[in-house]
Amino acid sequence: MKELTRIKLINWHYFANETIEVKGSVLFTGDNGSGKSTILDAIQWVLVANLSKIKFNVSAHDETKRTIMGYLRCKTGSDTESGQRFLRYGDITSVAALEFYDTSKRKYFIVGAAADTRESDAQPDSRFFKIEDCRLEDKLFTDGKKVFSARTLKSQWGN
Numbered sequence: 001m002k003e004l005t006r007i008k009l010i011n012w013h014y015f016a017n018e019t020i021e022v023k024g025s026v027l028f029t030g031d032n033g034s035g036k037s038t039i040l041d042a043i044q045w046v047l048v049a050n051l052s053k054i055k056f057n058v059s060a061h062d063e064t065k066r067t068i069m070g071y072l073r074c075k076t077g078s079d080t081e082s083g084q085r086f087l088r089y090g091d092i093t094s095v096a097a098l099e100f101y102d103t104s105k106r107k108y109f110i111v112g113a114a115a116d117t118r119e120s121d122a123q124p125d126s127r128f129f130k131i132e133d134c135r136l137e138d139k140l141f142t143d144g145k146k147v148f149s150a151r152t153l154k155s156q157w158g159n
Contacts, residue, residue, distance in 0.1 A: 002100045005108070006136045010147055011094035013038045013071045014087075019136060041071065042096040046113045046128070072117050072124055092117050093147040094124075099136040107133050110140075114150035127154035 004022045009015035014035060028036040045068070069075075072094045074087035097112030110131040115124035127150040131140070141148055148156070 001103045003103065004098060005101050006099040007039065007043065008095065008097040008099070008112070008136050008141070009039070009042055010096075010141055011072065011074075011088065011092055012042050012096055013074050017138070017142070038071070041066065043098065045071075046096050046098050046111055068115070068124060068126075069117070069122075072115055090119050093149050095141050095147060095153070097136060097141070108135050110134055110136060112153075114141075114148075114153045116150040125150055127151065129154055129157040131157050 004026075006022060007020040008018070009020070010017045015038070020039065028039060030036055067075075072088070072092065076085060076087060093114060093116050095112060095114045097110050099108055099110050101108050111129070112131075113126055113128050115126040117124040134140070138144075141153065
């Protein structure tokens with residue numbers, strides 16, 4: 001059996017760089033807009049991988065308006081006082097990674113997705129990866145100041 005043990009979100013909607021510990025069964029609770037669906041959508045992005053098959057934030061509406069670019073750039077909506085549509089502009093990299101424990105092999109592994117989004121691009125360049133026999137650590141995804149690009153992560157882990 002594979003058990004989800006940690007979730008890592010970097011530049012995913014309002015999550016700048018967070019690690020969420022998971023033990024056993026999990027129930028996400030909180031007020032509207034607190035990030036429950038945002039976490040579930042990150043998990044869905046990693047596990048489903050095919051954006052055409054993903055329905056972001058389906059719990060809120062039958063027809064959702066959330067998009068991958070909205071998550072990566074952190075869409076705020078047009079009703080903010082400043083009129084700012086996104087919190088992230090320019091070239092950015094976002095990462096969603098899931099750490100699992102394989103109970104039969106007694107080893108950890110990570111599956112994840114990273115996306116490079118350039119200012120001029122309408123769609124991100126997404127890469128998916130798997131890291132065997134490894135625990136989630138910041139140094140896998142960042143040098144402490146800058147997030148490694150999706151291309152760099154994919155070439156580094158090669159799976």
